[in-house]
Amino acid sequence: MQNSFIKWLFAIPTGILAILGPNLPFIIIAFIFIIIDCFSAYRLRRRVKKKTGKAAGKFRSNKGWKAFLTALASMVAIVLAWVIQTKILVMYDNLYLPNWTAAVICFIQAWSILEHE
Numbered sequence: 001m002q003n004s005f006i007k008w009l010f011a012i013p014t015g016i017l018a019i020l021g022p023n024l025p026f027i028i029i030a031f032i033f034i035i036i037d038c039f040s041a042y043r044l045r046r047r048v049k050k051k052t053g054k055a056a057g058k059f060r061s062n063k064g065w066k067a068f069l070t071a072l073a074s075m076v077a078i079v080l081a082w083v084i085q086t087k088i089l090v091m092y093d094n095l096y097l098p099n100w101t102a103a104v105i106c107f108i109q110a111w112s113i114l115e116h117e
Contacts, residue, residue: 023078026102030074033109038067040116074105 020027041063048054081101089095 019079020075023082023098026078026098027075030078030102030105030109031071033106033113034067034071034074037109037112037116038063040113044116077101077105 078098078101081097085092085095085097089097
């Protein structure tokens with residue numbers, strides 16, 4: 001029983017790392033853009049608070065949860081794009097679907113950063 005538990009204890013994280021491994025650079029870049037977007041939104045709220053006094057001007061947990069869900073959805077989208085490219089669209093060698101997915105996510109986050117500044 002314990003031998004089986006130890007096998008599962010090491011098999012699950014190893015499987016997750018095997019799936020995330022080829023996509024890790026794209027996930028990290030998208031995550032950096034999401035963090036910068038959160039920071040720019042925080043700075044915008046601080047500026048609005050100074051000018052009008054109507055905004056909260058502090059970090060709110062519901063906004064942090066939204067950023068976490070955005071990061072999670074971005075990671076899932078990049079991994080699913082990789083799975084689609086490697087398992088379904090095998091006949092297209094130069095499709096680079098995870099690259100394009102990460103580029104779209106980064107573009108959306110960059111647009112949001114520019115709106116905040």
